[in-house]
Amino acid sequence: MSAGTSEVRGAAADFAHDEPPEQRRILTVLVLAQLLSGAGLAAGITVGALLGEEMLGSTGLAGVPSALFTAGAALGAVGVGRLCRRWGRRPGLAVGYATGAVGSLGVVAAAALDNVPLLFLSLLVYGAGTATNLLARYAGVDVAAPARRGRAAGMVLFATTLGAVVGPTLVTVTGEVAHDWGIPRLAGPFLLAVGAFAAATVILGVFLRPDPLRLARERAAGAAPPPAPGEEESAPAGRGHARGVATGTAVMILSQLAMIAIMTMTPVHMRAHGHDTQAAGLVIALHVGAMFLPSPLTGYLVDRLGRARVALAAGVTLLAAGLLAALAPPHSTAALAVALVVLGLGWNLGFVSGTAIVTDSVPLATRASTQGLVDVGISLAGATGGMASGLVVAHGGFPVLAAGGGVLALAILPVVALMSRPSRPLGESHKRPPGDPGRSHRM
Numbered sequence: 001m002s003a004g005t006s007e008v009r010g011a012a013a014d015f016a017h018d019e020p021p022e023q024r025r026i027l028t029v030l031v032l033a034q035l036l037s038g039a040g041l042a043a044g045i046t047v048g049a050l051l052g053e054e055m056l057g058s059t060g061l062a063g064v065p066s067a068l069f070t071a072g073a074a075l076g077a078v079g080v081g082r083l084c085r086r087w088g089r090r091p092g093l094a095v096g097y098a099t100g101a102v103g104s105l106g107v108v109a110a111a112a113l114d115n116v117p118l119l120f121l122s123l124l125v126y127g128a129g130t131a132t133n134l135l136a137r138y139a140g141v142d143v144a145a146p147a148r149r150g151r152a153a154g155m156v157l158f159a160t161t162l163g164a165v166v167g168p169t170l171v172t173v174t175g176e177v178a179h180d181w182g183i184p185r186l187a188g189p190f191l192l193a194v195g196a197f198a199a200a201t202v203i204l205g206v207f208l209r210p211d212p213l214r215l216a217r218e219r220a221a222g223a224a225p226p227p228a229p230g231e232e233e234s235a236p237a238g239r240g241h242a243r244g245v246a247t248g249t250a251v252m253i254l255s256q257l258a259m260i261a262i263m264t265m266t267p268v269h270m271r272a273h274g275h276d277t278q279a280a281g282l283v284i285a286l287h288v289g290a291m292f293l294p295s296p297l298t299g300y301l302v303d304r305l306g307r308a309r310v311a312l313a314a315g316v317t318l319l320a321a322g323l324l325a326a327l328a329p330p331h332s333t334a335a336l337a338v339a340l341v342v343l344g345l346g347w348n349l350g351f352v353s354g355t356a357i358v359t360d361s362v363p364l365a366t367r368a369s370t371q372g373l374v375d376v377g378i379s380l381a382g383a384t385g386g387m388a389s390g391l392v393v394a395h396g397g398f399p400v401l402a403a404g405g406g407v408l409a410l411a412i413l414p415v416v417a418l419m420s421r422p423s424r425p426l427g428e429s430h431k432r433p434p435g436d437p438g439r440s441h442r443m
Contacts, residue, residue, distance in 0.1 A: 022210055023143050027152070029207045030140055031159035033097075034133065037200040038163025038292070040100055040193035041133045044069045044126060046168040046284045049264050049390070050277070051186040055116055059268060060394035065123050066264040066386025072103070072127020074379035080128070080135055081372015088211035089139040092368070093132055094204045100129015101197035104190045108178075111187035129197045131379060133160060138371045141359050142212035143219070147303055150356045154299025157352065161292040163196060168285035172278050213368055220364050244361025247419040248354040249374045251311045251412055253381040255350030258318050258409035261385035261392075262325055262343055262402050263287060266336065268390075269398040273330040283337045290344025298352040307357045308416050314350030315412030321346050322406015326399040339402070350412065
């Protein structure tokens with residue numbers, strides 16, 4: 001793991017070489033925290049459905065844990081977003097990770113006691129840690145130049161790779177540790193999550209200085225003259241705010257919904273066809289790697305080619321992933337792994353492009369709270385996908401779920417096409433040069 005950590009830190013250093021010193025420090029600290037918190041994020045992804053199936057005794061209810069911790073992520077996104085808006089990114093993110101550690105410990109206790117109500121409550125609390133892991137990407141873009149926001153968000157997501165990929169591969173090892181302690185094996189990854197989230201809490205709480213959101217506000221206050229009366233209300237950027245936020249949110253929600261639905265039931269589908277937990281963990285590890293590993297390249301493409309083009313590519317890629325998963329022979333680990341890798345890549349394209357679209361569109365004064373509300377929608381989409389996935393598989397089978405998720409993600413195309421049309425405010429359409437589609441079209 002130390003070699004992998006050095007590689008990720010080296011990539012972060014190369015990326016940040018041309019950044020101001022404050023941004024280099026911010027990215028470095030975020031990378032270190034994400035390296036650890038990724039392992040906490042992976043716990044629920046890898047064994048959440050299996051633990052639910054085991055404790056609830058029903059495949060149809062196996063999606064309940066995923067729905068609960070993603071619903072908890074929605075609540076966590078609201079709380080962390082508000083804390084960040086009022087106090088800054090450092091205390092907000094630190095509190096979020098600390099809450100995730102408490103929830104992880106509760107899941108372990110619930111498994112040991114075979115207590116389903118405690119499991120449900122703990123999964124909700126655990127969700128705050130998973131929400132914080134994704135909210136951290138916004139901290140990376142607070143003081144980034146607009147032309148480098150995609151790459152900054154991509155670097156923070158990329159840093160999640162090591163923990164998120166290593167975590168699922170340790171299912172057997174952590175399971176044996178849990179068994180030695182008299183705890184069910186499937187609770188093992190949550191033991192790892194306790195330590196991972198706690199360590200991320202310390203790193204962010206101690207070292208995330210200067211606070212990126214506070215620094216961005218200070219710079220904006222010092223550089224911008226006070227607006228004239230009524231200026232903010234009549235500015236074209238203000239009119240485009242809602243549309244930009246809606247576009248980015250829709251892209252991320254559709255990506256999350258399709259990804260969570262298919263991913264959640266893949267381990268259950270595999271175990272039903274004779275695969276062991278280690279094989280399922282390997283497939284999920286490859287999937288999670290594809291979710292985060294391409295982030296720097298995706299960020300570069302977002303900045304270079306435009307937000308909308310990458311978002312459109314996300315819809316097509318997620319459709320391909322759903323069809324591959326639906327057609328994959330259920331006894332073939334390799335075929336399912338390929339489908340899940342493509343699924344992770346599609347999610348990555350949608351998430352990085354959607355993040356950049358939202359950040360471009362939201363005013364600095366309300367950035368943290370708006371971003372938190374955006375992630376509420378994303379979390380609720382994940383909760384819906386997780387809850388519905390078990391029911392769909394129980395009544396229609398995994399191929400129906402996979403194909404349906406891919407087709408649903410294709411809705412990204414009309415959403416982006418409609419919402420990215422250039423606005424032409426009354427009295428201003430004559431000011432745009434012929435052939436210039438406007439900034440909002442390119443995103």
